[in-house]
Amino acid sequence: MRTTTPKEDFTRGIWRENPVFLQMLGLCPALAVTNTVENAIAMGLATFFVLFCSSLLVSSCKSFIPHEVRISTYILIIATFVTLADMVLEAVVPEVHKELGAFIALIVVNCMILGRQEAFASKKPVGRSLLDATGTGIGFLIAMLMMGGFREVLGMGTFLGFELFGPSYEPWVVMILPAGGFLTLGFIMLGFGYYEQRKIAKAKEMSDVEGRVTS
Amino acid sequence: MTDKALHVTASPHIRAADDTPTIMWSVVMSLAPVVGASIYFFGPSALLVILASCAGVLLVERFFGTSGGKSLFDGSAVITGVLLGLTLPPGFPLWMAFLGGAFGMAFGKLIFGGLGQNIFNPALLGRAFLQAAFPVAITTWTVPTENWLSLRGDNFAFPLMSPSLADGMTGATPLGLMKFEQISTEILPLFWGSTSGSVGETSTLFILLGGIYLAARNHLNWRIPASIFLTVAVMAGGIHFYDNSYPGPLFMLCSGGLMLGAVYMATDMVTSPVTNLGSWIFGFGIGFLVVVIRLWGGLPEGVMYSILLMNALVPFINRATQPRVFGTGTQRQEGAAS
Amino acid sequence: MSDETNAQEASPVAAAPEEPGVSAVRLFMTLAVAGAMAGLLIVMVNQFTQPRIIAYKAKMLKLAVTEVLQGPARYDTLYLIDGALTPDLPAGLKPEKQKAIYVGYTEAGEIKGIAIARGESGFQDVVMLIFGIDPATQGLTGMKILASKETPGLGDKIYKDLDFVQQFFEGPTVPLLGVKIGAGDGAPNEIDMITGATISSRAVIRIINNAVTEWEPFFENLDKKPVAARGETK
Known part of the structure; x- marks a missing residue:
């Protein structure tokens, strides 16, 4: 395994290995609760909170956790923070909590979080783990914001409730329905795929040219 | 050389x-x-x-x-x-x-x-x-x-x-009237096309003429529309006979997008089965779904969803109805086992 | 029970080389400690959040009841326990799990109306609503949609179309009858349905009619005075 610099730990998850669009993790909330920007932000922040606290705890307790029960322990830790996030959201912003419904509780099974614990926090020092968790959390938040923004702008003609196109805008209802989640995710991954392909093609072109020059 | x-x-x-x-x-x-x-x-x-x-x-x-x-x-x-x-x-x-x-x-x-x-x-x-x-x-x-x-x-x-x-x-379209107001529409305007509805769905007559022309030139598989019409007619007829408040078979056939869907969309060569038996199954499925959605679904019209749903099943229909080469089949399995 | 046999059987297959000496007790203790700490943390936060959550729910319910009964001086919550209405909930039963109606009174202590909440399937999902009815005139005093997932732009007009909602505040009598706009003949039980959202409008009407049918037997024997003014008779 290649060693990484602390800077890489942080930046990797934000864009280059974006958890949703490139690792395809955490798709359930990305599809289900991104119908408005507000919901997307609430979900992104709740997930960020759970990921950050879990990484902190897992990384600092890793020497006490026996290998055999590590997954159970991680799940226990994650579930605790999810329950906390659930209760705090319900008490502080009940309207948002009503919209997000069961999906807050489902953060427990967001493989992105467990994945970071198993792949990173359980092996690396606390500082690095927090960098990694912050980067991944921000990446997830960005992904949720992109999806939420796209869907709310098209589906309601608003951004964070602010009207963009005037009152006679015809909303694309499908975008705030579940089908719109799949469509949006498809659109964005199409863009990522296109970009990757272009990059590979360019790299190949370059190496071909170099090969010709040297030969 | x-x-x-x-x-x-x-x-x-x-x-x-x-x-x-x-x-x-x-x-x-x-x-x-x-x-x-x-x-x-x-x-x-x-x-x-x-x-x-x-x-x-x-x-x-x-x-x-x-x-x-x-x-x-x-x-x-x-x-x-x-x-x-x-x-x-x-x-x-x-x-x-x-x-x-x-x-x-x-x-x-x-x-x-x-x-x-x-x-x-x-x-x-x-x-x-x-x-x-x-x-x-x-x-x-x-x-x-x-x-x-x-x-x-x-x-x-x-x-x-x-x-x-x-x-x-x-x-409202004839189907909408039927579903929400229980008002039936005369068959003749439906057949001729002078009812409200989508641009090209109203005229049963011209769609049928086009379909017959294509079937005669063998550019569409007549089994698909035939099986759709047959299924819808038999199902709607039976239900209408049992309970008069449901629309009759002629109304079901001539109203909405059934004609256009059955003749021009279900028969799309790319998205319909390749075998004749498969075509019959495909048409039966569409007809069945149309009747179910129209009579008991939330929407007045169900041709579009019926065809799309059956489109998704086409690969399986093709595989299930794949003809066996003569002389192979069960015997080959026995031969392989021994 | 037989850790050793398990270990012997497992070792050739899994060959678990790392930490061979971890005992079952240690594993158990780890999980137990983690679980206990987690529980402690959750209970602590719950102490802080639970009152707020309950207060919010009560506030929303009170707002809804006040709205659909057009501002009663006070209202009582009557629970349906063993086929009878009672204001007192037997110990051990959670109030939010019981079927209940809310009886609103005027300043003078007369019954102003009864609010009933009910949910049934609409077009997409369950439509949950609360409505008020005046048992004396059989006329509605109001209706509010509490929760619905009806199609945005179409079915959600059952709470966004104020003309539709307003009709329920103008005393239509039960059983309600949905009619197409302009097609009614002015009967007091007619409700103009929403164009393009026929199924959702019908669902609202059906839910109210069903609720009235279910609760109507209780209207006769309601105490005519609010609980607070009734003395110790019960």
Whole structure:
């Protein structure tokens, strides 16, 4: 395994290995609760909170956790923070909590979080783990914001409730329905795929040219 | 080495005159009377809607098509555009029709690899998208007006903006009347096409004529529409006989998009089964779903979803009805076992 | 029970080389400690959040009841326990799990109306609503949609179309009858349905009619005075 610099730990998850669009993790909330920007932000922040606290705890307790029960322990830790996030959201912003419904509780099974614990926090020092968790959390938040923004702008003609196109805008209802989640995710991954392909093609072109020059 | 080259090629050696463009353009030709009837009934609005959806389809095909624009002229894209236009209400805003065409082409066809690769009928996929995106606009039906030249709705709504709707211009389709008001419509206007509804769905007569022409030239598999009609007629007839409040078989056959769907959309060569037995199963499935959705579903019309659902099953139908080569089969299994 | 046999059987397959000496007790203790800490943390936060959550729910319910009964001076919550209405909930039963109606009174202590909450399937999902009815006139005093997932732009007009909602505040009598706009003949039980949202409008009407049918037997024997003014008779 290649060693990484602390800077890489942080930046990797934000864009280059974006958890949703490139690792395809955490798709359930990305599809289900991104119908408005507000919901997307609430979900992104709740997930960020759970990921950050879990990484902190897992990384600092890793020497006490026996290998055999590590997954159970991680799940226990994650579930605790999810329950906390659930209760705090319900008490502080009940309207948002009503919209997000069961999906807050489902953060427990967001493989992105467990994945970071198993792949990173359980092996690396606390500082690095927090960098990694912050980067991944921000990446997830960005992904949720992109999806939420796209869907709310098209589906309601608003951004964070602010009207963009005037009152006679015809909303694309499908975008705030579940089908719109799949469509949006498809659109964005199409863009990522296109970009990757272009990059590979360019790299190949370059190496071909170099090969010709040297030969 | 001799000068005379002996060309040896693999079979088949008999060339048929029908190629893809021939078949596709003959389908387009057979749609001409349907388009003509729609213009007769709904005025210039009908033509505008069809042209807008064609524009969306062709533009996407031109810029994202697999063969860099050559596929524009094989007729398949035009069929998609015309068929989509025919399933939309006459007063539909043109920018929505354009968007539907572009979406159907891009995500119904090109994303799978172009002509022959798609799973779903692109025209219906475009319509399904429009139905989900603009549920109000796509269920706003206009009643025929006195002045033939007047538009049947706000066709020229500014892109992204809602169409403005004058009062008294909307009416319900025969199927909507049946479902929500229990009012039946006479069969004759349904057959001739002078009822409210989508641009090209109202005239049973012209759709049937086009279908018969295509079936005679062997450009469509007659088993599919035949089995759809048979299933719908038998099911609707039985239910109507049992409980009079349900619509009768003739009403079911002539109303809504059943004719257009059965003749032109279910028979799409790419998205229908290749075997004859499979065609019967496919048609039966569509007919069954149409009756179920119309009578007991939330929507008055279910042809679009029925065909799309059965499209998804086509690969399985093909596999299940694959004919065995004579002499193989169970015996081969025994041979393999021993 | 037989850790050793398990270990012997497992070792050739899994060959678990790392930490061979971890005992079952240690594993158990780890999970138990983690679980206990987690529980402690959750209970602590719950102490802080639970009152707020309950207060919010009560506030929303009170707002809804006040709205659909057009501002009663006070209202009582009557629970349906063993086929009878009672204001006192037997110990051990959670109030939010019981079927209940809310009886509103005027300043003078007369019954102003009864609010009933009910949910049934609409077009997409369950439509939950609360409505008020005046048992004396059989006329509605109001209706409010509490939760619905009806199609945005179409079915959601059952709470966004104020003309539709307003009709329920103008005393239509039960059983309600949905009619197409302009097609009614002015009967007091007619409700103009929403164009394009026929199924959702019908669902609202059906839910109210069903609720009235279910609760009507209790209207006769309601105490005519609020609980607070009734003395110790019960």
